[in-house]
Each structure stands twice: as C-alpha cells, then as structure tokens.
Amino acid sequence: MAISPNARVHSSAVIEDGATVSNGCIVGPFCVVGAGVVLCEDVVLKSHVVVSGDTEIGAQTEVFSFSVIGEVPQDLKFTGEETRLVIGERNRIREHVTMNTGTQGGGGVTRIGNDNLFMAGCHIAHDALIGDRVIVVNSAAVAGHCVIEDDVIIGGLCGIHQWVRIGRGAIIGAVSMVTNDVIPYGLVQGPRGELDGLNLVGLKRRGVARSDITALRAAFQMLAQGEGAFQERAKRLGDETDSQYVQEIVSFVLGDTERSFLTPR
Incomplete structure (x- = not known):
C-alpha cells in the first residue's frame, strides 16, 4: 500500500x-x-x-x-x-x-x-x-x-447496443435505443433510434465554419437520397469533397465495424 x-x-x-x-x-x-x-x-x-x-x-x-x-x-x-x-x-x-x-x-x-x-x-x-x-x-x-468518439452526448435513459460505434460530435436524444453505428455529427432520436439529421447546435457551439456546416448538410442529403448502397454513397462522397468534416464521416462509414449503420430516413 x-x-x-x-x-x-x-x-x-x-x-x-x-x-x-x-x-x-x-x-x-x-x-x-x-x-x-x-x-x-x-x-x-x-x-x-x-x-x-x-x-x-x-x-x-x-x-x-x-x-x-x-x-x-x-x-x-x-x-x-x-x-x-x-x-x-x-x-x-x-x-x-x-x-x-x-x-x-x-x-x-x-x-x-x-x-x-x-x-x-x-x-x-x-x-x-x-x-x-x-x-x-x-x-x-x-x-x-462500444466505441464512443469525442464530443458525443448520450441522452438520459438511452441504451447503446454492444459493438455500436458513435462518431465524433453526434448527439443521441433521450430514451433512444441505438442498435447500429451513428455517423459523426449525426442526430439520433426516437424510441428505436433513427438518424434524423445533424447535430447542428453542437457544431455551431464549437464554432465550426458555415462553409463546413453547409458541406455537411449537402453530404447528409447525398447519404439520404443518393443512388446505391450506403457505403457506396459514402465512397462517392469522399471523392467529391475536400471538407475535413465530411471526410471524417466518409472514413467512419468505410471503417471496420461489427454493426450496420443508422441511415437517414
């Protein structure tokens, strides 16, 4: 002792x-x-x-x-x-x-x-x-x-399923069950958590430039509505942007994981 x-x-x-x-x-x-x-x-x-x-x-x-x-x-x-x-x-x-x-x-x-x-x-x-x-x-x-990256907020009474990854800057609304990976800066809410947008409040609080927020919004729309599988959209997105924040999402989606992803609804 x-x-x-x-x-x-x-x-x-x-x-x-x-x-x-x-x-x-x-x-x-x-x-x-x-x-x-x-x-x-x-x-x-x-x-x-x-x-x-x-x-x-x-x-x-x-x-x-x-x-x-x-x-x-x-x-x-x-x-x-x-x-x-x-x-x-x-x-x-x-x-x-x-x-x-x-x-x-x-x-x-x-x-x-x-x-x-x-x-x-x-x-x-x-x-x-x-x-x-x-x-x-x-x-x-x-x-x-589970892997919870920097600057994540997990709301009260949430459950994060084993092996799930939650990317940097994401926010999980209260009373959500998260069963799949969450992209960086994602906003998840609902009893069975759904990817419902970006954590815009958190981005603005950290002083992220307007140009990067605009790029993230465009990236989210492409992930939500683009052609092909989710990973294919992410790879295409990586070839089309030089935003550091968007590239972070691309790297996260293309990284190793034991789970599927929550995808934009």
Whole structure:
C-alpha cells in the first residue's frame, strides 16, 4: 500500500494493501479502494465509493457517492482473467455510476478518456472505449465493446447496443435505443433510434465554419437520397469533397465495424 503523505483519507475508508493513493487525493467516508487500484494526483472519492480490480483513475477526476468502479464485467464468458479499467483525467463520475473492467475477448481494457461527464446512474460496460468530452446523461447504458468518439452526448435513459460505434460530435436524444453505428455529427432520436439529421447546435457551439456546416448538410442529403448502397454513397462522397468534416464521416462509414449503420430516413 502506497498512500501519499499529502493525501487525505477518512478514518472509515478501507485502503487495501497494494493500492496507490497519490498526492492530493481525497478519499471520503466509507470508501473502499482495492489492492490493484491506482488513484492519480488529486483524485476525489466523495463517500461510499467502491473502486476495485486493476483500475487506474486519472488526475483530478471526481467520483461521487455510491459509484462502483472497476468491478468484473457483466459477461457470462468472463472467467476471472486479468483485465483493466483505465480512466483519464478530469472526469466527473456522478452518483451510482458503474464502470466495469474489460474481457479477454474484447481486448482486456475498458478505456475512458478525459474531461467526460457521467451523470447519475449510468453504466459503462466491459471493453467500451470512450473518448474525450463525452456526456452520458442519467441512467443511460453503454454496452460492451462500444466505441464512443469525442464530443458525443448520450441522452438520459438511452441504451447503446454492444459493438455500436458513435462518431465524433453526434448527439443521441433521450430514451433512444441505438442498435447500429451513428455517423459523426449525426442526430439520433426516437424510441428505436433513427438518424434524423445533424447535430447542428453542437457544431455551431464549437464554432465550426458555415462553409463546413453547409458541406455537411449537402453530404447528409447525398447519404439520404443518393443512388446505391450506403457505403457506396459514402465512397462517392469522399471523392467529391475536400471538407475535413465530411471526410471524417466518409472514413467512419468505410471503417471496420461489427454493426450496420443508422441511415437517414
């Protein structure tokens, strides 16, 4: 057990032998920190937080009460193999959030980026890869093997099916079940999520140039109404535009995936 002399650990907390609690960390009342856990500098565990498994929590991340971080996967194929959960810096993990370690069949690591917000009651399953500046709203669930790219917003009570990829800057409306890949900057809504447009509000908030937004709108129309299969339209689109944002959509559609795509209706 390595606890920095500059860390503050409440007398009721349990820090198991082998854990690392770094400089500036605060471990609140009734927290449990397992033997394989590394808390990097200035991590805050509010109270009643359980962190277990081979889990690393990056600097300045704050974990709120009753969250369970680093427990074994909810996967019947898991047989106790050594797998990890790696959480980046400056994340906010609110009450009752659960995040699981990976599985051998999924690469062995669940990985969370930086500057994300996980609101109360949401779940991040085994082998998920979460980018930076992602918001997962209350009681949403991200299933195993999903890839959530940067700047995505997942609305409350959503379910993201296993193996689904959600491209950068997309937004998923509340109470949607997403069963297929979502293109970058896409807008998905409805009980069985449908690709219903572009995340124009998010693009404008990030200061994306009007010319790029116009190019994205034209690209969306071509994907919706062009001839041929969805991937064929995307390939043709890549040959006809020099917009970086449109090329990002093309690369995403033509990339490797285990799922089909949500296509414009």
